[in-house]
Amino acid sequence: MNILSKYKSLPTQVKATIWFVACQAIQSGCRFLAMPFLVRLLTTEQYGIYSVFLSWLQIITLFATLNLHCGVYNNAMYKFPDRRSSYTSASQSLSVVCTFLCFGIYLIFQNAWDMLFGIKPLYVVLIFVQLLFTESFMLWSGRQRYEYRYINLLIYTALLAVLYMIFPVATAAIFPQEQRLTAVIVSGVIVHAGIGLGFMIYNYIKGKTFYNREYWGYSLKFNIPLIPHYLSGIVLGQADRIMIKKYIGTAEAGIYSFTYNISLVINIITGSINNAIVPYTYEKLKNRDYKNLKKISIFLLLMIGGMCLSFSAIAPELLKIFATEEYYDAVYLVPVICLSSYFTFLYSLFGNIEFFFEANKFITMASITGAVVNVILNYVLMPIFGYYAAGYTTLFCYIVFSLGHYIFMRIVCKKKIDGDKVYNGTAILLISIAFVLLAFGMMLIYDYPLIRYTLILIAIVVCFMRRERIIGYFKMIKEK
Secondary structure: OHHHHHHHHHHHHHHHHHHHHHOOOOOOOHHHHHHHHOOOOOHHHHHHHHHHHHHHHHHHHHHHHHHHHHHHHHHHHHOOOOHHHHHHHHHHHHHHHHHHHHHHHHHHHHHHHHHHHOOHHHHHHHHHHHHHHHHHHHHHHHHHHHHOOOHHHHHHHHHHHHHHHHHHHHHHHEEEEEHHHHHHHHHHHHHHHHHHHHHHHHHHHOOOOOHHHHHHHHHHHHHHHHHHHHHHHHHHHHHHHHHEEEEEEEHHHHHHHHHOOOOOHHHHHHHHHHHHHHHHHHHHHHHHHHHHHHHHHHHHHHHHHHHHHHHHHHHHHHHHHHHHHHHHHHHHHHHHHHHHHHHHHHHHHHHHHHHHHHOHHHHHHHHHHHHHHHHHHHHHHHHHHHHHHHHHHHHHHHHHHHHHHHHHHHHHHHHHHOOOOOHHHHHHHHHHHHHHHHHHHHHOOOOOHHHHHHHHHHHHHHHHHHHHHHHHHHHHHHHH
């Protein structure tokens, strides 16, 4: 049976999962491909402001749209199976109302907000323009995922990703240096707002509902309590850049942001692996088959840890390919950021157990704690150690995240499954310590490329010698 025949024989849900992962890969991949062009077209100061703009965009999105396309939307698709179109159109109206309310609050206290944001008022206005329309596309996408309509989602996701990669870069290239940042931001907003407007009209035509008291009440009741959890995740991922710009400098914010974006490839892979492992984990928990779960978790951690070490080993060459000389000093942050990706995956393993047993309060507690600790450490350490401190504080917080989720997971397991050990905690601890030591050791040999590439070659040979066992683990995951 050839590959095409095997694909056609797959269930719709499996095909959809494959293409949903592809959508995520396309989006992140296009951002990654645009990065080397932007860092060459923009100065480090401009790239820093651009990264801060994107950070504030994510934060304001939470309050202006309430993330209505997240958690609550899937629940609503189940709760209102015969009224999905009307719910979607009413939800986008709620998002529009919230966006206008947030914009009104900004205008009333504009001076105070501008001091906090640290970017031009024009850029803040452009954030609200983009948010006015983008939630419509996100709601439409949410329904496509829920109903496994992967073809339409793939087409429009690819279109948006490609336009968002090409249009800002091309626009910046034709403008003089002092206008390029504004050109990049405006062109990006035009792409998102233009596509979002089309889906806004489509959703209203299909749903024919602007306001529905039941829908709005359900959405507000469900999502408002989740704002601290969503905000904590955003703060942990975005606060670094904002604080670096405020306390150190705009150029340093740009350098840090570029280095952080190198981990996009790792995040794509770890996110896809976690999406694939969740159903497998749930099945093993249901059947109390913890032996195979322990084996798979160790294998995945070794694989992801090895991938992070590989990226760390070639960090000097990566920066030379994707950036200009101004960014080379950040090479020693790459292992730290790669380790953050490792611990992000690690705590997601523990979080999957908490989600299975619906222990959401523990997830929120861990998220808030990590975000608060991150902000405090940045405030204390950045003035002393510069923007390098941001990478280390983020890594520390992800380690705290992992430890916190492990403790909460053990509490949940004690209550739900009589304290059975789902994972091998001792092995996970030793593997994590080993990867931390190896990643930091990699920094010591950055000036010795022969040693670095010899180690990579040895790792490849070892993997080749153990290929049958490695392939066996992948087959085990695929079968489930």
